[in-house]
Amino acid sequence: MTRTKKSPSKNKSIDDVARLAGVSITTVSRVINKVGAVKEKNRAKVMDAVKELKFEPSIFAQRLATGKSNVVALLIPRYEGVFYSFYALELIRATGTLCEAFKLDLLLHLTDSRPKSGLNLRGVGGVIFSDIIGTRYQVEEALKMGLPCVVINNYVDDLPVSCVAIDNLGGAKSAVNYLVSLGHKRIAHISGDVTTQAAEKRLEGYLEALKENRIALNEGYILKTDYSRGQARQASEKLFRMPEPPTAVFVASDSMALEVMAVARELGKNIPADLSIVGFDDNPSGLYGPVALTTIRQPLLKMAEEGVKELNRLMNAKKGTAVKKITLPTELVVRESCRTL
Amino acid sequence: MTRTKKSPSKNKSIDDVARLAGVSITTVSRVINKVGAVKEKNRAKVMDAVKELKFEPSIFAQRLATGKSNVVALLIPRYEGVFYSFYALELIRATGTLCEAFKLDLLLHLTDSRPKSGLNLRGVGGVIFSDIIGTRYQVEEALKMGLPCVVINNYVDDLPVSCVAIDNLGGAKSAVNYLVSLGHKRIAHISGDVTTQAAEKRLEGYLEALKENRIALNEGYILKTDYSRGQARQASEKLFRMPEPPTAVFVASDSMALEVMAVARELGKNIPADLSIVGFDDNPSGLYGPVALTTIRQPLLKMAEEGVKELNRLMNAKKGTAVKKITLPTELVVRESCRTL
DNA sequence: ATGAAAGCGCTAACAA
DNA sequence: TTGTTAGCGCTTTCAT
Numbered sequence: 001m002t003r004t005k006k007s008p009s010k011n012k013s014i015d016d017v018a019r020l021a022g023v024s025i026t027t028v029s030r031v032i033n034k035v036g037a038v039k040e041k042n043r044a045k046v047m048d049a050v051k052e053l054k055f056e057p058s059i060f061a062q063r064l065a066t067g068k069s070n071v072v073a074l075l076i077p078r079y080e081g082v083f084y085s086f087y088a089l090e091l092i093r094a095t096g097t098l099c100e101a102f103k104l105d106l107l108l109h110l111t112d113s114r115p116k117s118g119l120n121l122r123g124v125g126g127v128i129f130s131d132i133i134g135t136r137y138q139v140e141e142a143l144k145m146g147l148p149c150v151v152i153n154n155y156v157d158d159l160p161v162s163c164v165a166i167d168n169l170g171g172a173k174s175a176v177n178y179l180v181s182l183g184h185k186r187i188a189h190i191s192g193d194v195t196t197q198a199a200e201k202r203l204e205g206y207l208e209a210l211k212e213n214r215i216a217l218n219e220g221y222i223l224k225t226d227y228s229r230g231q232a233r234q235a236s237e238k239l240f241r242m243p244e245p246p247t248a249v250f251v252a253s254d255s256m257a258l259e260v261m262a263v264a265r266e267l268g269k270n271i272p273a274d275l276s277i278v279g280f281d282d283n284p285s286g287l288y289g290p291v292a293l294t295t296i297r298q299p300l301l302k303m304a305e306e307g308v309k310e311l312n313r314l315m316n317a318k319k320g321t322a323v324k325k326i327t328l329p330t331e332l333v334v335r336e337s338c339r340t341l
Numbered sequence: 342m343t344r345t346k347k348s349p350s351k352n353k354s355i356d357d358v359a360r361l362a363g364v365s366i367t368t369v370s371r372v373i374n375k376v377g378a379v380k381e382k383n384r385a386k387v388m389d390a391v392k393e394l395k396f397e398p399s400i401f402a403q404r405l406a407t408g409k410s411n412v413v414a415l416l417i418p419r420y421e422g423v424f425y426s427f428y429a430l431e432l433i434r435a436t437g438t439l440c441e442a443f444k445l446d447l448l449l450h451l452t453d454s455r456p457k458s459g460l461n462l463r464g465v466g467g468v469i470f471s472d473i474i475g476t477r478y479q480v481e482e483a484l485k486m487g488l489p490c491v492v493i494n495n496y497v498d499d500l501p502v503s504c505v506a507i508d509n510l511g512g513a514k515s516a517v518n519y520l521v522s523l524g525h526k527r528i529a530h531i532s533g534d535v536t537t538q539a540a541e542k543r544l545e546g547y548l549e550a551l552k553e554n555r556i557a558l559n560e561g562y563i564l565k566t567d568y569s570r571g572q573a574r575q576a577s578e579k580l581f582r583m584p585e586p587p588t589a590v591f592v593a594s595d596s597m598a599l600e601v602m603a604v605a606r607e608l609g610k611n612i613p614a615d616l617s618i619v620g621f622d623d624n625p626s627g628l629y630g631p632v633a634l635t636t637i638r639q640p641l642l643k644m645a646e647e648g649v650k651e652l653n654r655l656m657n658a659k660k661g662t663a664v665k666k667i668t669l670p671t672e673l674v675v676r677e678s679c680r681t682l
Numbered sequence: 683a684t685g686a687a688a689g690c691g692c693t694a695a696c697a698a
Numbered sequence: 699t700t701g702t703t704a705g706c707g708c709t710t711t712c713a714t
Contacts, residue, residue, distance in 0.1 A: 061707035
C-alpha cells in the first residue's frame with residue numbers, strides 16, 4: 001500500500017482530487033502548476049474536482065518537494081526611533097502590498113541588532129533588510145547562506161548585495177539650493193540620526209550645497225538629533241534663541257519639521273515670515289496645519305516595489321546572478337513654508 | 342536504496358548528521374526535538390555532529406511530517422485611516438516581539454477586506470485578526486477551516502472565537518467623569534470612525550457618562566470623524582465657532598486631540614484655559630508640545646501579549662477547546678490639558 | 683498526453 | 699534505549 005486512506009475530515013490532498021477526476025496525481029500536479037501538456041478534457045475534470053473539494057495544495061509538501069520557498073523575510077530594527085517613523089510604517093505597508101501582488105509570503109522580523117542574534121532564517125527564501133544599522137553582519141551572514149538578499153534604504157557598495165536606496169544627497173542639495181534661490185544665506189540644518197545613512201547623506205548634501213553656493217558654514221547651525229520629535233523640539237528652541245538666528249532651516253524629516261513649526265507658533269513666530277522651512281519625506285501630515293510644509297518627496301513606495309521586484313528576480317534566478325544597485329530620485333515639493341528673502 | 346547520497350554542496354539533512362554521529366536518524370530526531378530518552382553519550386555525539394555540520398532541520402519537512410505549522414498570520418486592514426494609526430503600528434511591534442518570544446513566525450497580511458477576497462491562509466497555523474471591520478466573514482471562514490483564531494481590539498460575543506479587547510466604554514466614561522468632576526457641563530466629543538467598535542464604544546461611554554451625571558445631551562456637541570487629523574481639524578474648527586462652545590472635549594484619539602490643540606493655538610485660544618481636552622490612547626506624542634495631554638491609557642502591548650498567548654494556547658490545544666473573551670482595563674492619565682472650572 | 687514510482691527531510695509507531 | 703519503516707503531500711524523471 002503506497003497511500004493510506006484518510007478520514008473524511010482530513011484536508012483534501014492531491015490524490016483525493018486525482019481520484020475524483022479519474023486521473024493520476026501527476027496530471028493533477030501538472031494542472032495546478034500549469035506545466036507540461038494536459039488534454040483540455042482532463043484539465044477541466046481536474047479543475048472541477050479541485051473546486052468541488054476546495055483543494056489547496058500543501059505549501060509544505062510543495063516546498064519540500066521543490067526545495068524552494070517563497071517566503072520573504074522583512075527585517076526591521078525594533079528601535080523606537082526607527083520603527084515609529086513614517087518611513088518604517090510606509091515601508092511595511094508597501095512591502096506588504098507588493099508581496100501580495102507577487103504571491104510572496106511576508107514574514108516580519110523585528111530585529112534587535114544585538115551583537116550576535118542568530119537571525120533565524122530557516123525556511124525563508126529571501127530577505128529584505130530595511131536599512132542596516134549595526135546589522136551588516138546579518139547581511140553578510142545571509143549572503144553566506146546563499147540567500148537572495150536586498151537591502152533597502154541604504155546604498156551598500158562594499159558588499160555583493162542588491163540594494164535600492166534614495167538619493168538623499170541630491171534631495172538635501174535641492175532643498176538647500178531652493179532656499180538659496182529664494183535669497184537665504186543663513187540656513188540651518190536639523191539633522192536626523194547620523195548613524196543612519198539617510199541622515200548622514202542629508203547632512204552631507206546640506207554641506208555640499210552650501211559650499212557650491214559659496215556660503216560659509218556656521219557649525220552652530222547644525223543641530224543633530226535622533227529623529228525624535230522631542231529632540232527636534234530642543235533643537236528648534238536652540239535655533240530660535242541664537243543671537244543670529246537662521247532665516248531658513250532644512251530639516252531631515254517632516255515630522256521634525258512639523259515640530260519646528262509647532263515650536264515657532266508657541267514662541268509667537270510666524271512661518272514663513274520669520275523662518276523658512278523645508279522638510280524631507282513628504283509625510284502627509286505636512287499638509288495639515290495652517291501652512292503646508294515644503295518638502296522633499298522620497299519614493300518610498302517605489303523603493304519597496306523595486307526591492308520586492310529585485311528580490312523576486314533573485315529568488316528565481318540561479319545563484320551568482322549579478323546584483324543591482326539602484327538609487328531613486330527625490331523631488332522638491334514646493335508648498336507654503338518658505339518665503340523669498 | 343532508500344536514501345540518495347547528496348552532493349556535498351547541498352544542505353545538510355538529518356541523515357548526514359546521523360551518519361556522522363553513528364546513530365540512526367530517529368535518535369537524531371529525538372535529540373533535536375528533546376523527546377524520548379537518548380543516552381547521554383549519544384546525545385553528545387549528535388549535538389557535536391549538528392554543530393559540525395551546521396545542521397538546521399527543514400521546517401517544511403517538519404511541518405509536512407507533523408501536520409503542524411507555527412506560522413501566525415496577523416491580518417491588518419490596509420485602510421489608510423486604520424493602518425497609519427498609532428494603534429496599528431504599536432500592534433505590529435508588540436505582536437512581532439511576542440511572536441518572536443513564542444518562537445512563532447509572524448506572517449503579515451494586509452487585507453483589503455474587499456467583499457470576497459479568498460484570504461489565503463495556506464500553511465498558516467493560527468490567525469490574529471486585528472479588529473474586524475467588514476471582515477467578519479473572514480473570521481467565520483477561518484473558524485470553519487478549524488484554524489485557531491484570536492480577534493484583537495474587538496469584543497466579539499456572537500462568534501465562537503477568542504478575543505481580547507479594551508474597555509473602551511469604561512475608558513470613555515472615566516474620561517467624561519473626570520471632566521465632570523472638574524466642574525465641566527458643556528462637554529463635546531470628537532468621535533472616531535464609528536464603524537469601528539472602539540469608536541462606537543467610546544461614543545457610547547460618552548453618552549452613558551453624560552446620562553449618569555444628568556447632563557443633557559447636546560447633539561451638536563458630537564462630531565464624528567474617520568480618525569484622521571484632517572477631519573479632526575474640521576471638527577475642531579466647528580467646535581470653536583459654536584455660539585455656545587463647549588468648555589471641554591473628549592477626543593477619541595490622541596492624534597486627533599493634538600490636532601485640536603494645534604487648531605486652538607492657531608485661533609489664539611489657550612489650552613486648558615479656554616478648553617479642556619482629554620484624549621485616548623496614551624500616544625507618546627501627547628507628551629511633546631507646551632501642554633501635555635491628559636488621556637486614557639490603553640494597554641496595547643498587553644493586548645497583543647494576551648492575543649499571542651491565547652493563540653499559542655489554542656494552537657497547542659486540541660480542537661474544540663473553550664475560547665476566551667478578555668477585556669483589558671484602561672487608565673486615566675492626568676496631565677496638563679484640563680482645568681477646573 | 684499520461685502515469686508509476688522515486689524521492690524531498692522529517693516524525694512517529696512499532697519492534698527489538 | 700535504539701533502530702526500522704511507513705508515511706506526510708507534492709514534484710519530477712522516465713517510461714509508456
